[in-house]
Amino acid sequence: MSMSEPLVLGIETSCDETGIGIVRGRELLSNALASSVELHARFGGVVPEVASRAHLEAMLPTIELACAQAGVSLRDIDAIAVTAGPGLVGALIVGVASAKALALGLEIPIYGVNHLAAHVMVDELEHGPLPEPVIGLLVSGGHSSLIKVSNGEFTSLGQTLDDAAGEAFDKVARLLGLPFPGGPMIDQAAQSGDPNAIDFPRALRTDPVNAFNFSFSGLKTAVARWVKEEQRVGNTISVPDVAASVQEAIADVLTSKAIAAALDQNAPHLVIAGGVAANSRLRALAAQRCALAGIELRVPSPTLCTDNGAMVAALGSHLVRIGALPSPVDFPATSTLSVSQVLF
Amino acid sequence: MKVIAVDTSTELSSIALVDSGTVISMASHTDARGHVEAIGALFAELELDLNSLPDLIACGVGPGPYTGLRVGIAFAQGLSAAWSVPVVGVCSLDAVANAIIRQGLVAPGSEFIAATDARRKEFYWAKFDGSGKRVSGPNVDLTDVVRGLALEAEIPLVTQVLPHAIDIAACAVRGDSLDVTPMYLREANAKPSAPVTL
Numbered sequence: 001m002s003m004s005e006p007l008v009l010g011i012e013t014s015c016d017e018t019g020i021g022i023v024r025g026r027e028l029l030s031n032a033l034a035s036s037v038e039l040h041a042r043f044g045g046v047v048p049e050v051a052s053r054a055h056l057e058a059m060l061p062t063i064e065l066a067c068a069q070a071g072v073s074l075r076d077i078d079a080i081a082v083t084a085g086p087g088l089v090g091a092l093i094v095g096v097a098s099a100k101a102l103a104l105g106l107e108i109p110i111y112g113v114n115h116l117a118a119h120v121m122v123d124e125l126e127h128g129p130l131p132e133p134v135i136g137l138l139v140s141g142g143h144s145s146l147i148k149v150s151n152g153e154f155t156s157l158g159q160t161l162d163d164a165a166g167e168a169f170d171k172v173a174r175l176l177g178l179p180f181p182g183g184p185m186i187d188q189a190a191q192s193g194d195p196n197a198i199d200f201p202r203a204l205r206t207d208p209v210n211a212f213n214f215s216f217s218g219l220k221t222a223v224a225r226w227v228k229e230e231q232r233v234g235n236t237i238s239v240p241d242v243a244a245s246v247q248e249a250i251a252d253v254l255t256s257k258a259i260a261a262a263l264d265q266n267a268p269h270l271v272i273a274g275g276v277a278a279n280s281r282l283r284a285l286a287a288q289r290c291a292l293a294g295i296e297l298r299v300p301s302p303t304l305c306t307d308n309g310a311m312v313a314a315l316g317s318h319l320v321r322i323g324a325l326p327s328p329v330d331f332p333a334t335s336t337l338s339v340s341q342v343l344f
Numbered sequence: 345m346k347v348i349a350v351d352t353s354t355e356l357s358s359i360a361l362v363d364s365g366t367v368i369s370m371a372s373h374t375d376a377r378g379h380v381e382a383i384g385a386l387f388a389e390l391e392l393d394l395n396s397l398p399d400l401i402a403c404g405v406g407p408g409p410y411t412g413l414r415v416g417i418a419f420a421q422g423l424s425a426a427w428s429v430p431v432v433g434v435c436s437l438d439a440v441a442n443a444i445i446r447q448g449l450v451a452p453g454s455e456f457i458a459a460t461d462a463r464r465k466e467f468y469w470a471k472f473d474g475s476g477k478r479v480s481g482p483n484v485d486l487t488d489v490v491r492g493l494a495l496e497a498e499i500p501l502v503t504q505v506l507p508h509a510i511d512i513a514a515c516a517v518r519g520d521s522l523d524v525t526p527m528y529l530r531e532a533n534a535k536p537s538a539p540v541t542l
């Protein structure tokens with residue numbers, strides 16, 4: 001660690017996690033998190049107003065925790081980075097307003113940044129400088145995208161046409177009577193199931209027009225239809241078998257498309273991030289297929305894969321390093337923001 | 345006592361630096377949606393000398409439309425953290441009442457109701473005594489209901505005054521301060537988000 005590298009505080013409030021992270025250069029100093037996920041569980045999805053209220057309450061305690069864990073005071077911070085989009089606008093606004101106050105009050109620069117780019121950039125904190133070109137596969141309850149980073153430019157190669165991968169897990173979990181959020185529950189149930197028990201559809205698997213796009217809404221329908229039919233004929237449903245088969249279908253589509261993108265774009269590196277990157281089958285299948293294809297696989301630790309403040313700080317630190325101009329004082333929070341716009 | 349005050353509980357976003365009752369500088373902007381864009385620029389307009397920090401930060405905690413309301417509160421909290429200066433909340437309708445008396449909009453000593461737009465044909469409202477002290481509320485009710493209450497009690501209903509940071513500062517200094525917790529008055533609309541697919 002070099003003390004001359006800038007100390008950057010990152011703020012993340014795009015969904016239901018209030019995240020504050022502090023980095024020095026590429027070194028992670030703290031990653032404090034307050035989650036409102038339990039408040040949303042009974043609704044089976046994130047309720048924007050509930051999330052926004054929770055962000056405002058959690059903001060100061062989480063900032064204090066992050067500073068304490070990093071052993072720094074706010075007065076030591078050299079720059080602020082904050083998620084400006086994409087995400088839930090009411091939730092984003094709490095982070096952006098807090099960040100502007102910190103930056104103006106401390107008289108330091110502020111970077112309003114792209115959440116998706118931050119998901120990819122966080123990998124630098126664990127695995128060192130990001131090699132380019134690199135493919136990012138972002139999979140969570142809110143996003144399923146394939147991104148290319150080349151010469152510092154982020155471009156979108158494809159995304160889901162309907163449900164996000166994490167949403168597919170949530171919906172299938174609900175069908176099987178498993179609680180929200182569904183991803184970890186499906187993963188757990190799948191451990192004792194047969195991934196080849198049921199041949200669920202792999203939408204767009206070989207569709208050349210949508211080579212790098214995803215579609216997961218049909219999967220949920222297929223599972224619902226299958227469960228109904230089994231019940232009709234009086235068969236007992238094996239939750240582990242359904243979970244393992246669904247997980248296999250999702251992991252298969254995600255990894256095959258990510259590797260196809262890497263080969264197509266001559267990018268021999270793949271970063272997988274987002275909450276679904278914690279899925280054990282996705283990780284195993286990606287490792288196996290990347291090894292076969294000669295692609296380096298980089299997957300951050302689970303706490304850096306889900307939404308967090310450190311990823312925003314990591315992207316901010318990168319922007320400081322390359323000499324990017326800070327954001328103007330009147331930059332907005334916006335629900336839709338293309339990954340090609342890394343910074344306001 | 346030097347106070348920085350902020351209010352974003354209505355379409356009027358405002359910020360002010362007030363020292364012992366004298367307004368040193370202030371800035372405001374009217375936009376029902378753009379609070380988070382405006383707040384930083386308004387602060388910059390104050391041209392504060394950060395070598396001499398204020399003694400207190402005060403923010404309007406509503407009632408008011410939630411998304412805008414949270415901008416001012418988050419901003420005030422952030423300044424408080426950056427400077428290690430205490431922050432207090434002020435009921436935004438108390439600031440409206442302060443302005444009503446300051447501007448002589450009701451007869452001296454008269455009770456009155458102050459109300460602001462709560463959308464859905466409703467008012468956020470509270471009742472005040474002649475000194476501007478809140479005697480009931482804040483509440484949220486249909487505009488017709490609030491009009492009826494004012495008629496029945498034969499007291500003025502003032503609906504055209506918006507809370508401003510200079511009145512927030514005045515309320516905070518005279519001790520009408522609260523926790524920094526938004527006055528939501530309505531339960532959170534508990535509908536999960538339409539999936540954000542990106």
Ligand SMILES: [Zn+2]
Nearest residue numbers: 119140274307
């Ligand atoms: Zn995310």
